[in-house]
Amino acid sequence: MSLNQSLIIYRFPTLFKILNEIKSNLNFNIEYFNDDQFKKNLNNRNFVVISGDNKKNFQNQLKIEEFPLDIQKFIEIVNVQFLKNKFNQQNNVKTGRYSINLNSRVMLFDEKSLQLTEKEMKIISFLNNSKGPVKINKLQSEVWGYKSKLETHTVETHVYRLRKKVEKKFNDKSFIISLKNGYKIEN
Numbered sequence: 001m002s003l004n005q006s007l008i009i010y011r012f013p014t015l016f017k018i019l020n021e022i023k024s025n026l027n028f029n030i031e032y033f034n035d036d037q038f039k040k041n042l043n044n045r046n047f048v049v050i051s052g053d054n055k056k057n058f059q060n061q062l063k064i065e066e067f068p069l070d071i072q073k074f075i076e077i078v079n080v081q082f083l084k085n086k087f088n089q090q091n092n093v094k095t096g097r098y099s100i101n102l103n104s105r106v107m108l109f110d111e112k113s114l115q116l117t118e119k120e121m122k123i124i125s126f127l128n129n130s131k132g133p134v135k136i137n138k139l140q141s142e143v144w145g146y147k148s149k150l151e152t153h154t155v156e157t158h159v160y161r162l163r164k165k166v167e168k169k170f171n172d173k174s175f176i177i178s179l180k181n182g183y184k185i186e187n
Helices: 013-021 036-041 071-091 118-129 136-144 153-170
Strands: 002-010 028-033 046-051 092-095 098-101 106-109 112-115 176-179 182-185
Touching: 002 013, 013 028, 028 071, 046 071, 071 092, 092 118, 106 153, 112 153, 118 136, 118 153, 118 182, 136 153, 136 182, 153 176
Parallel strands: 002 028, 002 046
Antiparallel strands: 092 098, 098 106, 106 112, 176 182
């Protein structure tokens, strides 16, 4: 059983009671809540919410609309949702104050989004994964695959355009900073 994988039952005591009786056969935790306090405890967890309150909408919520409930089919649906959540979590990366979806190449902050090119994603990913500033020739070899000391103007132009794009969309002039020993993403 994965301890960070939980099915949250919100105001649905009958379902919780049924699942609690078979919990030894489940490969996820089950938790029951009557109020919104559980939202505070969900950071960095893979969770699915089932709500008996149709007026509430939660992140990662599964809607149950067909009754009677086939419990085996229900457990399969929950497990599939856990897999989808894990896949999505692995493809969303934090870069400074931004969230970036690696699949869709979209940068998000404060309900604004910016579409990135594949090369921009590679630049951001490489800078984000580097512990310190990255020299231009290192970006050139790792992101572009150039092994010789060719003109570095291509790298500088891409970084300049990426900075301008981020500045225009998010009003952020310091996303990628230039230091004497290379480029760095400001965290």
